[in-house]
Amino acid sequence: MIRLGLEVFLKSNVSLIEGKKVGLLTNQTGVDNELNSIIDLFYNNPRIKLTAIFAPEHGIRNEHQAGVGFQSYVDKRYNIPVFSLYIPSVKYVSLTSRNLDKRMRLGVSSVGKSPTSKMMEAIDVLVFDIQDVGTRVYTHIWTMALCMRICAKKGVSFIVLDRPNPINGVTMEGFVLKYPKNSSFIGLY
Template sequence: MKKRSLLILFCVAMMSSSIYAQKIKIKTGIEVLKQTNFKAIEGKRVGLITNPTGVDNNLKSTIDILHEAPNVNLVALYGPEHGVRGDVHAGDKVDTFTDPNTGVPVYSLYGATRKPTAEMLEGIEVLVYDIQDIGCRSYTYISTMYLAMEAAAENNIAFVVLDRPNPVGGLKVEGNLVEDGFISFVSQLKIPYLYGLTCGELALMINKEMMSTS
């Protein structure tokens, strides 16, 4: 598949609190996006892949933040496993519907299809991904991200990852790689079971190593 324009938003700032200790202040991707007045997606028709982990420092949903931003045109949501609002049980089909809070259509990425179709992406100029993850291959969100990146490349759509730190540390890399013949939605990528990357870092690796330059 083709490489596509990919932007990762994430910021870590080190601030001295004393001569012996340092306080680490982290800005997640959505905080960086807000701080820059949504410059990366300003004036664009935006599609958002997210779930309840996509929140700002005040626990406000990225869905509502983008919907309320006057210079952002949020036109579509895409529901991974558990749905955009987290109200679907594990493994259950996610439906396509209209989000009652925003009136924005929600397309299922965990139902009849797990890859955004051309029809789902019609009119979208930038596809934004904002989901917290723990660096474990069997979590289906990275499979959703991979297939969404593939679809974005095929439809000439920019892809933006609003990155977040790994809440369990992200320092451990262990486990086997997926063998040929065993690729599935819980093992979509040939990476270790614990792969030690944030979603943004993984997206950069996918873009560099798994997507062609043609």
């Protein structure tokens, strides 16, 4: 049986975050083998002080449409802040299949895809647990990269809870991105 990073972490590594203010960057894919949400598992664990949830594109429960930004809020179930890492911008162009790429190329910082300094004040460590699909255009990997940048600048620990690649985790195909010329939120590097 495959042991997910979440399960290994809860069994053997909780001490890494014990006594710290913990932020969690996740969505509906952050579950264990019994489909228990990482949010529930962290929130209900007496050794973990969950102080903030960071929401990527689509939100923590996949409640938002692709490419549509959303605001931060306080989660009613947990009574903790959910910080949007997909905040709408006045620079957005209308969402159509023809201009989605243009919209994504407006710039990473202009569309609120990185945590702010204020958001970072709520945490000592940020834990990432999102299933990736192994393609460059899947935005969650780029959200992770931007959060890693901010954590490094702020001296905040960053922990990745790994999940198996659904494609195969070995084969690399496709074009190499010309960086930074063609860099966008659907292909940062």
